[in-house]
Amino acid sequence: MAQSDTVDRILDAAEELFAERGFSETSLRMITSKAKVNLAAVNYHFGSKNALIHAVFARFLTPFSATLETAFDELEERCDGQPPTLNQTLWALTESAVRMPQRNEKGISIFMRLLGLAYTQSQGHLRKFLEQEYSEPFGRFMRLLKEATPELSSVDRYWRIQFMLGATAFTMSSSDALIDILENKLGVETTVQEIAARLVPFLAAGMKAPDKMLVPPTNSGVSVA
Amino acid sequence: MAQSDTVDRILDAAEELFAERGFSETSLRMITSKAKVNLAAVNYHFGSKNALIHAVFARFLTPFSATLETAFDELEERCDGQPPTLNQTLWALTESAVRMPQRNEKGISIFMRLLGLAYTQSQGHLRKFLEQEYSEPFGRFMRLLKEATPELSSVDRYWRIQFMLGATAFTMSSSDALIDILENKLGVETTVQEIAARLVPFLAAGMKAPDKMLVPPTNSGVSVA
DNA sequence: GTCTGTTTGAAACATACGTTTGAAGGCCTG
DNA sequence: CAGGCCTTCAAACGTATGTTTCAAACAGAC
Numbered sequence: 001m002a003q004s005d006t007v008d009r010i011l012d013a014a015e016e017l018f019a020e021r022g023f024s025e026t027s028l029r030m031i032t033s034k035a036k037v038n039l040a041a042v043n044y045h046f047g048s049k050n051a052l053i054h055a056v057f058a059r060f061l062t063p064f065s066a067t068l069e070t071a072f073d074e075l076e077e078r079c080d081g082q083p084p085t086l087n088q089t090l091w092a093l094t095e096s097a098v099r100m101p102q103r104n105e106k107g108i109s110i111f112m113r114l115l116g117l118a119y120t121q122s123q124g125h126l127r128k129f130l131e132q133e134y135s136e137p138f139g140r141f142m143r144l145l146k147e148a149t150p151e152l153s154s155v156d157r158y159w160r161i162q163f164m165l166g167a168t169a170f171t172m173s174s175s176d177a178l179i180d181i182l183e184n185k186l187g188v189e190t191t192v193q194e195i196a197a198r199l200v201p202f203l204a205a206g207m208k209a210p211d212k213m214l215v216p217p218t219n220s221g222v223s224v225a
Numbered sequence: 226m227a228q229s230d231t232v233d234r235i236l237d238a239a240e241e242l243f244a245e246r247g248f249s250e251t252s253l254r255m256i257t258s259k260a261k262v263n264l265a266a267v268n269y270h271f272g273s274k275n276a277l278i279h280a281v282f283a284r285f286l287t288p289f290s291a292t293l294e295t296a297f298d299e300l301e302e303r304c305d306g307q308p309p310t311l312n313q314t315l316w317a318l319t320e321s322a323v324r325m326p327q328r329n330e331k332g333i334s335i336f337m338r339l340l341g342l343a344y345t346q347s348q349g350h351l352r353k354f355l356e357q358e359y360s361e362p363f364g365r366f367m368r369l370l371k372e373a374t375p376e377l378s379s380v381d382r383y384w385r386i387q388f389m390l391g392a393t394a395f396t397m398s399s400s401d402a403l404i405d406i407l408e409n410k411l412g413v414e415t416t417v418q419e420i421a422a423r424l425v426p427f428l429a430a431g432m433k434a435p436d437k438m439l440v441p442p443t444n445s446g447v448s449v450a
Numbered sequence: 451g452t453c454t455g456t457t458t459g460a461a462a463c464a465t466a467c468g469t470t471t472g473a474a475g476g477c478c479t480g
Numbered sequence: 481c482a483g484g485c486c487t488t489c490a491a492a493c494g495t496a497t498g499t500t501t502c503a504a505a506c507a508g509a510c
Binding site: 117120154158202203207208 | 247249250341342344345346379380381383384385387388389390391392393394395396407410411413415420423424426427428429430431432433434435436
């Protein structure tokens with residue numbers, strides 16, 4: 001119990017604090033005092049603050065990427081031969097994320113926010129770590145997207161994938177704040193699962209949108225509906 | 226020339242560094258050495274680091290919100306009575322942003338990234354500053370969006386606006402890098418205006434997407450096209 | 451029980467930060 | 481050219497950070 005208890009307590013506290021405040025804004029002293037362990041424990045068990053950040057991500061991301069691979073396997077098997085549709089691909093991703101075993105009730109939302117922060121806060125070391133550690137499931141997801149949108153030119157698909165990434169990373173990175181605002185303003189409670197259920201159709205519709213608009217509608221707007 | 230030169234040099238350096246690295250990750254010493262001014266100049270001219278952050282935003286946002294108000298005025302006048310369409314509203318916004326006089330070639334993309342950071346990094350003071358300083362044009366944009374999407378529930382609209390914000394802020398914030406990647410990979414040159422021309426239809430299609438999906442299509446994907 | 455390797459503990463380390471100070475410099479008004 | 485005001489400058493302040501140190505506590509094996 002000795003080691004694993006301390007290590008897990010640090011990871012739990014770090015995960016939560018990073019998600020709340022970002023990486024640079026969270027000090028090791030905040031983490032160790034929340035985890036009720038000695039300050040030196042972080043450097044003893046992980047080596048450095050950056051390595052702790054990596055460990056926080058790895059604890060979730062490694063099982064998740066395995067789950068995701070399985071989901072993609074099943075999806076491709078079900079479609080035997082046929083490439084999966086865009087909706088199926090997006091759902092395989094979100095389903096895998098939502099179905100992950102969660103340490104507590106906040107589990108998934110905390111991690112979504114961390115992923116958003118990883119993309120947003122330019123922590124060079126983190127991006128490098130994620131790229132070289134999880135490039136395979138990411139590349140596979142890209143391949144599926146390409147097969148699901150054969151009608152798009154490479155350039156259009158490129159930009160629309162960026163738009164999807166942006167909407168997702170941005171929303172998830174501030175999901176807690178957004179959920180709070182929504183509850184205060186409209187008195188509605190929301191879960192991350194519900195956000196995902198709203199996000200996927202939005203993304204799918206955007207990916208399948210009519211062509212790039214060439215001339216701004218200065219005197220007569222071209223309706224989309 | 227004495228004061229204004231120092232003040233502007235600080236603002237230029239701060240703007241660029243904040244956009245590159247975020248707020249907490251950028252020190253006053255980085256800013257002052259990039260601007261080639263004395264360290265104390267920031268606290269002398271602005272009072273504090275937080276006030277400098279506010280000034281960086283105000284320098285762009287104040288003229289922009291004026292331009293935007295004019296654009297909305299013209300739009301509503303053109304539509305006399307009729308609420309502007311979603312496309313028209315989105316175009317009024319992006320046109321105003323793109324048409325702003327820019328200090329340098331990076332102008333617009335730097336500021337988009339800053340806006341994204343303002344939303345993402347939980348800088349309480351910044352959000353408070355922006356809310357109480359620019360609530361009017363923001364509220365007007367929201368009102369126009371509401372009138373352009375009467376078919377959406379408040380909650381659906383809220384989330385889809387977040388998705389739009391995310392796709393925009395994220396894409397624009399890294400537009401330089403993305404443009405470079407695209408040129409290297411596919412040999413295609415792009416401008417920020419072209420990105421906007423691709424982004425607006427994507428956003429409009431997302432806003433007008435069919436309802437929130439309640440059940441994941443586990444064995445037969447519901448196509449959107 | 452004693453020894454060995456691992457884990458914790460309190461304290462200190464060096465460094466970086468935002469901010470303040472007080473003297474020196476420059477510029478315009480009289 | 482003298483005085484006053486705004487600006488710059490080098491230096492220091494106090495505080496907070498990530499990391500290191502080394503002794504104490506602990507565990508399990510013999």
